[in-house]
Amino acid sequence: xxxxxxxxxxxxxxxxxxxxxxxxxxxxxxxxxxxxxxxxxxxxxxxxxxxxxxxxxxxxxxxxxxxxxxxxxxxxxxxxxxxxxxxxxxxxxxxxxxxxxxxxxxxxxxxxxxxxxxxxxxxxxxxxxxxxxxxxxxxxxxxxxxxxxxxxxxxxxxxxxxxxxxxxxxxxxxxxxxxxxxxxxxxxxxxxxxxxxxxxxxxxxxxxxxxxxxxxxxxxxxxxxxxxxxxxxxxxxxxxxxxxxxxxxxxxxxxxxxxxxxxxxxxxxxxxxxxxxxxxxxxxxxxxxxxxxxxxxxxxxxxxxxxxxxxxxxxxxxxxxxxxxxxxxxxxxxxxxxxxxxxxxxxxxxxxxxxxxxxxxxxxxxxxxxxxxxxxxxxxxxxxxxxxxxxxxxxxxxxxxxxxxxxxxxxxxxxxxxxxxxxxxxxxxxxxxxxxxxxxxxxxxxxxxxxxxxxxxxxxxxxxxxxxxxxxxxxxxxxxxxxxxxxxxxxxxxxxxxxxxxxxxxxxxxxxxxxxxxxxxxxxxxxxxxxxxxxxxxxxxxxxxxxxxxxxxxxxxxxxxxxxxxxxxxxxxxxxxxxxxxxxxxxxxxxxxxxxxxxxxxxxx
Ligand SMILES: [Zn+2]
Numbered sequence: 001x002x003x004x005x006x007x008x009x010x011x012x013x014x015x016x017x018x019x020x021x022x023x024x025x026x027x028x029x030x031x032x033x034x035x036x037x038x039x040x041x042x043x044x045x046x047x048x049x050x051x052x053x054x055x056x057x058x059x060x061x062x063x064x065x066x067x068x069x070x071x072x073x074x075x076x077x078x079x080x081x082x083x084x085x086x087x088x089x090x091x092x093x094x095x096x097x098x099x100x101x102x103x104x105x106x107x108x109x110x111x112x113x114x115x116x117x118x119x120x121x122x123x124x125x126x127x128x129x130x131x132x133x134x135x136x137x138x139x140x141x142x143x144x145x146x147x148x149x150x151x152x153x154x155x156x157x158x159x160x161x162x163x164x165x166x167x168x169x170x171x172x173x174x175x176x177x178x179x180x181x182x183x184x185x186x187x188x189x190x191x192x193x194x195x196x197x198x199x200x201x202x203x204x205x206x207x208x209x210x211x212x213x214x215x216x217x218x219x220x221x222x223x224x225x226x227x228x229x230x231x232x233x234x235x236x237x238x239x240x241x242x243x244x245x246x247x248x249x250x251x252x253x254x255x256x257x258x259x260x261x262x263x264x265x266x267x268x269x270x271x272x273x274x275x276x277x278x279x280x281x282x283x284x285x286x287x288x289x290x291x292x293x294x295x296x297x298x299x300x301x302x303x304x305x306x307x308x309x310x311x312x313x314x315x316x317x318x319x320x321x322x323x324x325x326x327x328x329x330x331x332x333x334x335x336x337x338x339x340x341x342x343x344x345x346x347x348x349x350x351x352x353x354x355x356x357x358x359x360x361x362x363x364x365x366x367x368x369x370x371x372x373x374x375x376x377x378x379x380x381x382x383x384x385x386x387x388x389x390x391x392x393x394x395x396x397x398x399x400x401x402x403x404x405x406x407x408x409x410x411x412x413x414x415x416x417x418x419x420x421x422x423x424x425x426x427x428x429x430x431x432x433x434x435x436x437x438x439x440x441x442x443x444x445x446x447x448x449x450x451x452x453x454x455x456x457x458x459x460x461x462x463x464x465x466x467x468x469x470x471x472x473x474x475x476x477x478x479x480x481x482x483x484x485x486x487x488x489x490x491x492x493x494x495x496x497x498x499x500x501x502x503x504x505x506x507x508x509x510x511x512x513x514x515x516x517x518x519x520x521x522x523x524x525x526x527x528x529x530x531x532x533x534x535x536x537x538x539x540x541x542x543x544x545x546x547x548x549x550x551x552x553x554x555x556x557x558x559x560x561x562x563x564x565x566x567x568x569x570x571x572x573x574x575x576x577x578x579x580x581x582x583x584x585x586x587x588x589x590x591x592x593x594x595x596x597x598x599x600x601x602x603x604x605x
Pocket of ligand 1 (some may be wrong): 176275276277357359360362
C-alpha cells in the first residue's frame with residue numbers, strides 16, 4: 001500500500017528560498033565532498049584505498065538529487081563518474097560492494113542495502129537504463145547469499161534491514177518475482193524488530209548503549225512497517241505512531257527529534273541529537289506520509305526540516321555539528337569528559353567531521369529529499385504535501401507554488417492542467433482564518449477538480465499565532481506554526497585549522513568553536529509574542545538576518561551551569577526569581593540561532 005507516490009527531481013524543481021538553500025548546499029561541503037574529503041575522493045568504491053562501505057553511498061544519496069534538482073551539469077557529471085565506477089566494478093555474480101569474496105561473511109551488508117537504495121535514486125534522477133538490470137543482480141545475489149547462509153545480518157544491516165525495501169520495490173515493480181518477497185521475509189526474520197525494545201526507549205539510561213538505543217537506527221526504523229508491510233501481506237497497523245510517541249514522551253526535543261548522542265538520552269535540554277538522526281528521521285517521515293497520507297507525518301516532517309536541520313549546519317553549509325542541543329550556550333571541545341552519552345569531546349563543534357564522519361557524508365540527503373516531497377501523486381490526483389516553493393511539471397499538470405513559507409503563510413499556485421485531475425492542498429492544523437481566493441474557508445484540505453486545458457491561479461493565506469508549549473522540567477518553548485523560536489546568544493566563532501589522520505581541516509572546511517558573548521540566563525516574563533517579518537536574504541536560515549523574528553518579554557534569572565561544566569547550562573535554572581527589570585528581546589527561528597536557549601521558564605508575575 002502506498003497512498004501517495006513520490007515524484008522525482010525530473011518533475012519537481014525547487015524555487016525561491018528552497019532553491020537558494022540547495023545552491024548553498026551545492027557550494028558547500030556536500031557539493032564539494034569528492035574534492036576535499038579523502039573518504040569520498042579516494043574511496044575503495046572508486047578504486048582508492050579509503051573507506052569502502054557507507055560513506056560514498058551516503059554522499060551520493062544527497063549529492064545525486066541535489067545535482068539534478070539544480071540541473072548542474074558539472075555535478076551531474078561528477079555523480080556519474082562515481083556511479084559508472086560502481087557499476088563497472090559489479091561482480092559477475094551480482095555482488096557490488098568493494099569487498100573481496102572471502103571477506104563477504106564479515107562485511108556488514110548495510111552497505112549492500114544502502115547502495116541498492118542509492119541506485120534507485122540515481123535511476124529516478126538520470127533514467128540510466130543500466131540500473132534496473134544491475135539492481136536486479138545485486139538483490140538476486142544478496143538473496144542467494146542470505147538464503148545459503150554465506151552472509152547474514154548483524155550490527156548495522158540487522159538494525160536497518162527495511163532500508164532494502166526501497167530497492168526491492170523498484171525491482172518488484174519491473175519483475176514481480178516471488179523470490180523478492182522471500183528476500184523481504186528473510187531480512188525481516190534476521191533483522192531487528194524494534195517493538196521488542198520499547199523498554200529501552202522508555203528508560204534509556206537503565207541500559208548499556210546498543211544498536212537498539214542508537215539514535216540513527218531508531219530514526220530509520222520508524223518507516224520499517226511503511227516500506228515493508230505490503231510485501232509481507234500484513235495490514236498496516238501504524239506501529240510508528242506508538243514508537244514515536246514513546247520516544248518523544250521519554251526523549252523528545254522541541255524540534256520533533258529525540259535526543260541521541262549518540263544513544264537515546266532522555267529529556268534534558270542539554271543532551272544532544274545527531275545530524276544523521278535528523279536527516280534519517282526526515283526520510284522516515286517522508287515515507288510514512290507517502291504510505292499513509294496522514295497529515296501528522298507531514299507536520300512532523302516540517303518541524304524537523306525547518307528547525308533541527310538548519311540549526312546544526314553553518315550558514316554556508318560547509319560545517320556541521322555532530323550533536324545539537326536545544327539549550328546550547330557554547331559549541332566547544334570539552335576538555336575532560338563530554339556531556340554526551342557516548343560521543344567524543346568535539347561533537348558539539350561545527351566542523352568537517354566532528355566526532356565521526358557519518359554526518360559529513362549523510363547530511364546532504366536532507367534538503368533535496370524534502371524538495372522532492374513537495375508534491376505527490378496517485379491515480380488522477382496530485383497533492384501538495386509540503387507547501388514549499390517549487391514547480392511541478394508532470395503528465396497531468398504544470399503547477400508553480402510561490403511562497404516564503406514557513407516564514408510567511410501566503411501561497412500562490414499557478415496551475416496549467418494537461419489532463420483532468422484533482423488537486424489537493426494540505427492545510428496544517430495550526431492554520432487560522434484560512435482564505436482561498438479571498439473567501440473564508442474551514443477545511444484541512446483544499447480540493448480542486450481541474451479539466452484538461454484549465455489555467456487557474458489560487459491564492460491561499462492563513463494566519464499563525466505564536467504560542468507557548470509546555471516542556472519537561474516546567475520549561476516552555478515558543479512555537480509559530482512549524483517554526484520553533486529560541487533566544488539567540490551572540491558568539492565569537494573561533495576558527496581551527498589542522499590536519500588529523502591525514503585529513504585536512506582548512507577554511508572553509510575547518511572546525512569552529514562558537515563561544516558566547518551575550519547573556520543567556522533569561523525566563524519569559526509574558527506569554528505574548530509579536531511576529532516581525534524581515535527581508536529574506538540568500539541564506540534562508542541566516543544566523544545574522546533571520547527572515548522572521550518574534551518580540552518577547554524576558555527577565556534575567558539565576559540559571560547556572562551544569563555541575564562540572566562551564567560550557568553547558570544547568571538542566572533547569574537554579575532559581576526562577578526575576579533578577580532584572582523586563583526587557584524586550586528578539587527570538588530567532590531555532591534553525592537560525594546557532595547558540596540559543598529554546599526551553600525557558602515562564603516567570604511568575
Ligand atoms: Zn552521523
